[in-house]
Amino acid sequence: MSPAFDLVVRRARVATASDCFDADIGIVAGRIAQLGAALAPGLREIDAAGRVVTPGGVDAHCHLDQPMAPPVRMADDFDTGTRAAACGGTTTVIPFAAQHKGGSLRDAVADYHRRAEGKAHVDYAFHLIVSDPTPQVLASELPGLIAEGYTSFKVYMTYDDLKLDDGQMLDVLAVAREHGAMAMIHAENADAIEWLTRRLEAAGRTAPRFHAASRPMAVEREATHRAISLAELVDVPILIVHVSGREAVEQIRWARGHGLSVFAETCPQYLFLTAADLGLDDGYQGARCVCSPPPRDKANQQVIWDGLADGLFTVFSSDHAPFRYDAPEGKKPGGQEVAFRHIPNGIPGIETRLALLYSEGVLGGRITLERFVELSSTNPAKAYGLHPRKGTIAIGSDADLVIWDEREFVLSNDQLHHAVDYTPYAGQTLRAWPGMTIAGGEVVWDGRDFHPRAGRGRFLPCGAPTLRPRPR
Ligand code: URP
Ligand code: ZN
Numbered sequence: 307m308s309p310a311f312d313l314v315v316r317r318a319r320v321a322t323a324s325d326c327f328d329a330d331i332g333i334v335a336g337r338i339a340q341l342g343a344a345l346a347p348g349l350r351e352i353d354a355a356g357r358v359v360t361p362g363g364v365d366a367h368c369h370l371d372q373p374m375a376p377p378v379r380m381a382d383d384f385d386t387g388t389r390a391a392a393c394g395g396t397t398t399v400i401p402f403a404a405q406h407k408g409g410s411l412r413d414a415v416a417d418y419h420r421r422a423e424g425k426a427h428v429d430y431a432f433h434l435i436v437s438d439p440t441p442q443v444l445a446s447e448l449p450g451l452i453a454e455g456y457t458s459f460k461v462y463m464t465y466d467d468l469k470l471d472d473g474q475m476l477d478v479l480a481v482a483r484e485h486g487a488m489a490m491i492h493a494e495n496a497d498a499i500e501w502l503t504r505r506l507e508a509a510g511r512t513a514p515r516f517h518a519a520s521r522p523m524a525v526e527r528e529a530t531h532r533a534i535s536l537a538e539l540v541d542v543p544i545l546i547v548h549v550s551g552r553e554a555v556e557q558i559r560w561a562r563g564h565g566l567s568v569f570a571e572t573c574p575q576y577l578f579l580t581a582a583d584l585g586l587d588d589g590y591q592g593a594r595c596v597c598s599p600p601p602r603d604k605a606n607q608q609v610i611w612d613g614l615a616d617g618l619f620t621v622f623s624s625d626h627a628p629f630r631y632d633a634p635e636g637k638k639p640g641g642q643e644v645a646f647r648h649i650p651n652g653i654p655g656i657e658t659r660l661a662l663l664y665s666e667g668v669l670g671g672r673i674t675l676e677r678f679v680e681l682s683s684t685n686p687a688k689a690y691g692l693h694p695r696k697g698t699i700a701i702g703s704d705a706d707l708v709i710w711d712e713r714e715f716v717l718s719n720d721q722l723h724h725a726v727d728y729t730p731y732a733g734q735t736l737r738a739w740p741g742m743t744i745a746g747g748e749v750v751w752d753g754r755d756f757h758p759r760a761g762r763g764r765f766l767p768c769g770a771p772t773l774r775p776r777p778r
């Protein structure tokens with residue numbers, strides 16, 4: 307008689323967003339077929355030995371091989387980026403197909419498929435970035451793409467090549483409402499940043515650390531409030547991405563208190579870095595931690611932890627934006643140490659996202675294991691229409707699993723699998739790391755070695771978002 311399962315993960319301490327329980331997990335054809343005690347034998351057996359098993363992570367905000375203006379280029383493509391994701395326990399990634407101004411959204415999607423196809427080691431979906439909402443985009447391209455499974459898009463209130471004005475924001479939010487898409491908003495006031503940047507430059511303050519001074523919390527607070535107000539006018543849910551500290555958090559609490567459906571994302575950099583990581587003097591090293599919004603201070607880190615614990619935050623993403631530090635295509639464009647306004651924004655984090663949150667959040671006693679799963683896997687899958695195929699351990703779901711090893715070690719970049727030459731978290735003591743990552747029933751990371759099968763990652767068309775607003 308042939309075995310009942312392709313794979314059985316035995317003696318798992320299964321954690322979902324709602325419960326923890328002991329079970330064997332039976333897998334057939336890449337999906338979870340049975341959960342229970344003493345399951346029949348599998349063709350292959352893995353003994354979890356009572357260790358915690360969570361659903362594979364869903365990283366719903368990461369940038370991979372996103373076209374940049376030369377000479378700048380992202381270090382990670384779909385091969386190295388999803389390799390790093392898998393080794394860090396993430397089995398689904400949602401990067402961005404970005405329209406450039408004057409270009410077509412459909413062309414951006416087609417180009418992005420070419421970049422991903424045959425390269426990804428884990429499953430992937432695409433968000434769109436809408437930077438040029440022409441009548442054609444609003445009436446035809448965007449609704450068409452939403453219907454085809456691109457059900458979320460990001461809009462920017464800053465960056466010259468991406469930003470929308472308020473009228474354009476209202477236009478795209480109206481499309482999100484009519485067609486049931488999720489709008490993700492980068493909330494920073496572009497004019498205020500430009501004004502502050504010019505003043506800093508006039509005073510000769512161009513070192514990386516002045517990036518933080520050019521984007522103070524008021525800039526984020528004002529844009530967050532404006533985004534909330536625009537969404538209220540249109541009567542549509544929104545998700546504010548990469549929230550950095552108290553002032554934006556207060557706006558989101560205010561919106562929830564008024565019954566508005568405002569979801570929120572935060573990222574590791576707002577828990578583990580501060581503005582001091584951009585430099586205490588005029589040295590260039592701080593360019594490594596230049597991202598927007600910038601990291602704040604210790605008190606704001608606590609505000610973010612509180613929001614993770616009490617339900618303010620909906621999702622926890624990496625915002626992996628991979629630029630090499632010592633490279634002419636990275637943080638030193640053309641080989642030069644440049645003024646902060648020209649430093650490519652973003653930091654790497656696709657591989658370290660889950661271990662940082664598990665170590666300091668769960669094992670540090672700040673959030674429950676269930677909340678960890680909700681933030682890092684279940685809610686992102688729901689927000690972007692991938693649940694219950696992704697984001698949970700349930701019969702019928704994809705067999706995407708992480709078996710956790712709880713052990714202490716000091717992180718260094720040479721342990722990581724991205725193509726970036728640094729991690730901003732080097733030197734951080736971690737208390738856990740994925741001992742095994744299983745994607746679609748295949749072991750892709752065994753705690754020591756990565757098991758590549760380029761092209762094993764499939765494109766996932768997304769359904770409608772299924773997140774429910776939290777009760778006030
Ligand atoms: O600095 C950041 N966050 N860079 C990545 C692009 C974005 O705005 O998310
Ligand atoms: Zn952003």
Ligand code: ZN
Pocket residue numbers: 367368369625626627
């Ligand atoms: Zn981003």
